[in-house]
Amino acid sequence: MSNFFTGLLQLRRGPWEMVATILIGLGVFMLMQPFVLWGFTYSFITTLIGTVMFIVVSHFKE
């Protein structure tokens, strides 16, 4: 776990890609879930942040 946070602080690709992946997954789940409307409302911004982050962090060092 501490490796993960160290990786985040040192701007390493692995942990940041993990964060971006979680955001995209969460956004897609929020978009299609049948439980709460506010989840659907904020799904797009979550997916968009995750996707842009994924594109940016995939250029970070390993």
Added chain:
Amino acid sequence: MSDTPVDRAATATPPRVARKIKGLSDRAIAWIFVGPTIFLLLAINIFPLIWTIKLSFTNFKANRIGREVKNIGFRNYERILTDSDIWLNMQATAHFLFWTIFFQVLIGFTLAYLINKKFKGNDLWTTIIVLPMMLSPAVVGNFWKFLYQPQIGLFNYVVAFFTGKDPSSFEMLGSVQLAPWSIVIVDTWMWTPFVMLICLAGLRSIPDYIYEAAEVDRASKLRQFFTITIPMVLPFLMLAVLFRGIENFKMFDLVVQLTGGGPGSTTELTSINLKREAFEKWRTGYASAYAIILFVTVFGLASIYVKALNKVKER
């Protein structure tokens, strides 16, 4: 002097052109070759994308060209993302996406596993199984409409035969509960062969000596299946899921032909809803925002999926 096609092409090149080409660097020649492709990509993909993003912030209507186009900021996005009807369409799409992929992978892999066993007439069976995916979705939609007819449809009679129910007691396309499943069944019928073919390619790529080594180590058939077959077919399976996922996210023709999005809007997938907004209600700006939301979703999903696929391949 040799007479290869390259030499003949060099001789045929007019001296003026030849002199010009000789003066170009390798880099410039490379740009000349990729230039047309890049131009087409920009003209056909990138420009429309940027234009759609621009339109998504306006109230533009494509059927009223002379009308003043106002910039309305994020209003279109706000309206889409607070609309409970679109939320229901997303849920219908999620249902369709999840169950079609689940059944296609399950049945496709099973069929591939069985076809991979050598038996008499195996090639003939492969050809017969792949027939549905060669048909046009419009044709498939039309004839499944007849198969689902409660009075004369074969599907209802087959279900009635196994369940003992009256064939005309249920209507696949007219029932709110059954209609979402009816489109799942048809898409599964049509596209399972595609998944099967990809899995079959994966199964045939596993060298026999791996199984022979496992036999020598006295590994059971079940263990061989879980430690050799599944891991080695996994990249192929993931590729099939990626292709089917993207295709089904934008599914349109088959469902329009079968149910037209009904009854009510139970089978109105996002692509059908998007088409209605864009070309029936002519709310182009609104439809552009809708398209961008779908694009970002598919793009995000595809990015993480490709990353996962690469990781599996590296193993």
